[in-house]
Amino acid sequence: xxxxxxxKYLPVIIILLKRSANGDQVLxxxxxxxxxxxxxxxxxxxxxxxxxDKGRIxxxxxxxxxxxxxxxxxxxxxxxxxxxxxxxxxxxMNNSSQLSIRNLATAEATEAxxxxxxxxxxxxxxxxxx
Numbered sequence: 069x070x071x072x073x074x075x076k077y078l079p080v081i082i083i084l085l086k087r088s089a090n091g092d093q094v095l096x097x098x099x100x101x102x103x104x105x106x107x108x109x110x111x112x113x114x115x116x117x118x119x120x121d122k123g124r125i126x127x128x129x130x131x132x133x134x135x136x137x138x139x140x141x142x143x144x145x146x147x148x149x150x151x152x153x154x155x156x157x158x159x160x161m162n163n164s165s166q167l168s169i170r171n172l173a174t175a176e177a178t179e180a181x182x183x184x185x186x187x188x189x190x191x192x193x194x195x196x197x198x
Contacts, residue, residue: 070134073101074141078148083166085151099165116160119172122152135161138176 077097084093100168102113115135119126125139138159142148 069107070105070137071141073105074138075145076101076152077147077167079142080092081142081169082147082151085148085155085157088155088157088169092171093169095167095169097165099168102165112166114161114163118159120152120159122155123149135159151190157161 077095080095082183089092099113102111111134112132113134115132115138118131118135118139120139120142123143125131125136125143131139137162142152158170158172160168160170162168
């Protein structure tokens with residue numbers, strides 16, 4: 069039902085997937101596109117924590133058909149499939165039609181480097197010199 073809408077935004081999503089290595093990405097989409105695709109049916113146009121790890125959809129959290137269709141479009145496209153096989157991502161979409169992309173591998177690496185003291189900080193703490 070929504071695959072055409074997702075395919076419309078796919079080129080921009082691909083760019084944001086590449087940029088996600090540098091931080092979280094947000095795509096503002098046109099809510100009207102989804103409303104028209106729904107054909108008058110009441111559909112919840114939001115989802116949370118759609119996890120794709122190395123090209124596989126995590127089933128830890130039960131997802132709506134809307135989110136599953138999004139994941140299917142991503143995995144059917146050859147370019148995104150190749151990219152997703154190398155990434156650990158979390159997708160979510162709010163009621164304002166904003167798609168958020170979070171690269172969890174990058175986020176975990178950033179958190180790990182913040183927690184591990186470097187040689188410089190250890191030495192300056194021991195000597196009292198900043």
